[in-house]
Amino acid sequence: MMLPGQRAVYATVAKRLYFPMVDRSKGSPFPDRLAEGMRNQRLSPKELAALQLDRLRRILTHARETTPYYQRTLPEAVERIDALSDLRRAPFITKNDLFENRELMRSTRPKGQIFSGSTSGSTGIASKFYFDSEHSTWVEVIRWRGRSWWGLSRGDSQLVLWSRPVEGSQWVELTTWAKYRLRNCIQFDTFKDFDDAKLEKVYRAIIRERPRIIYSYGSSLGKLADYFDRKGYELRGAQRPKMVEFTADHMFESEQQIGARVFGTRVCPAYGSSEVGGVSQMCREGRLHISTDHVVVETVREDGELAAPGETAQLVLTTLNNFGAPLIRFKVGDLGAIFDEPCRCGLPFPTMKLVSGKAADLITTSEKEAVSAHLLDYINLHLMKHGIRGVKQFLVEQTAKDAFRLTMVKDQPFDERAPEIFAAKMREYLGERIAITTTYVGEIPLQTTGKRRYFKKVF
Ligand SMILES: [Zn+2]
Numbered sequence: 001m002m003l004p005g006q007r008a009v010y011a012t013v014a015k016r017l018y019f020p021m022v023d024r025s026k027g028s029p030f031p032d033r034l035a036e037g038m039r040n041q042r043l044s045p046k047e048l049a050a051l052q053l054d055r056l057r058r059i060l061t062h063a064r065e066t067t068p069y070y071q072r073t074l075p076e077a078v079e080r081i082d083a084l085s086d087l088r089r090a091p092f093i094t095k096n097d098l099f100e101n102r103e104l105m106r107s108t109r110p111k112g113q114i115f116s117g118s119t120s121g122s123t124g125i126a127s128k129f130y131f132d133s134e135h136s137t138w139v140e141v142i143r144w145r146g147r148s149w150w151g152l153s154r155g156d157s158q159l160v161l162w163s164r165p166v167e168g169s170q171w172v173e174l175t176t177w178a179k180y181r182l183r184n185c186i187q188f189d190t191f192k193d194f195d196d197a198k199l200e201k202v203y204r205a206i207i208r209e210r211p212r213i214i215y216s217y218g219s220s221l222g223k224l225a226d227y228f229d230r231k232g233y234e235l236r237g238a239q240r241p242k243m244v245e246f247t248a249d250h251m252f253e254s255e256q257q258i259g260a261r262v263f264g265t266r267v268c269p270a271y272g273s274s275e276v277g278g279v280s281q282m283c284r285e286g287r288l289h290i291s292t293d294h295v296v297v298e299t300v301r302e303d304g305e306l307a308a309p310g311e312t313a314q315l316v317l318t319t320l321n322n323f324g325a326p327l328i329r330f331k332v333g334d335l336g337a338i339f340d341e342p343c344r345c346g347l348p349f350p351t352m353k354l355v356s357g358k359a360a361d362l363i364t365t366s367e368k369e370a371v372s373a374h375l376l377d378y379i380n381l382h383l384m385k386h387g388i389r390g391v392k393q394f395l396v397e398q399t400a401k402d403a404f405r406l407t408m409v410k411d412q413p414f415d416e417r418a419p420e421i422f423a424a425k426m427r428e429y430l431g432e433r434i435a436i437t438t439t440y441v442g443e444i445p446l447q448t449t450g451k452r453r454y455f456k457k458v459f
Pocket of ligand 1: 286287289344345346
């Protein structure tokens, strides 16, 4: 059992020392922007819409003036827009456009430092992108503003079910652990066997440490909720976290309901993408509110026309605070709908629904159980990080318990080590017994609309 005094020390270290230090090193004006973000949520819907339009004009002008890419693609008139719907004049950006043009999208006038991020997202298409201090600050602001609706603030204790880099070195393991600890988090690696023994450890950690937030991939949280249910565990009184939040992949409605019962609080999705950061979060009424001071969300039909309120269509995202590399009309690959009626909670932010998010899965082989399929994304990131070019897009299909088909679209230049390392890392995490066949194709077709994924179980 952790003592209350000890708990307070961890929270103080995170709030007063660790986060301010990280803010300074990243050139992040977090306290100022948080105050601004909190003011924005007290605006009327009309005032907030005006603020969003101002920010949109500002970023469009900046994009045209400071990046070669947008100088070419954005019409001059796009800076003089009168309404959000005028954004239609700008062309879309696909994941492939981003992949091929990221250097041209980089601005000569970032706000603060510039950082590079990478993901292979839900589609298996590798993507690398840039963002600046201003953007990363707003990503943090939005995360914690949304959590403040649940009575939380940055530095509160968290239990995190997430992955660790697949580097495998003890140094990486140690620094990852230390970083989480300083942020007042306990983390469980979802790439290592996520079996009953591990789930029991998670349960005991919750009872012992009483985290205020449980944060997880949807798939791993679903697994934990199911375990609690099977064992008859239910959190009571002070054991209950203030918030249970999942992101990055889907959690079934039934799993969310079981979660709400066993954890004793509502299970909240947070929607976002690596390239954009947070997009929307759940309020106490159970609605997903869009952070319109950080992002413009459009819903676009197959023919390119804007969808009506409530109509399900492709989600298209525009970043408002990334002066390092603006992202204008990015087709993120998810489906959703936007609503125009106000929410009972009183927040001015419009609400949305995510129809079909990233469908990651859990992989079980004869040696390993319920390993998060995000592993495959991290293997691809590992290759990118070490400059091993070769994978433009991939799809892994599990054809039998211990058999996998790895389909790749080659990138130029193609490094022969890429498929070898990919397969070696898969064996490391999924068992030495697995057989992997690799094939190369010119293109991996999209799955059924909205259901884009890099892992499929086909047996
Ligand atoms: Zn609401």
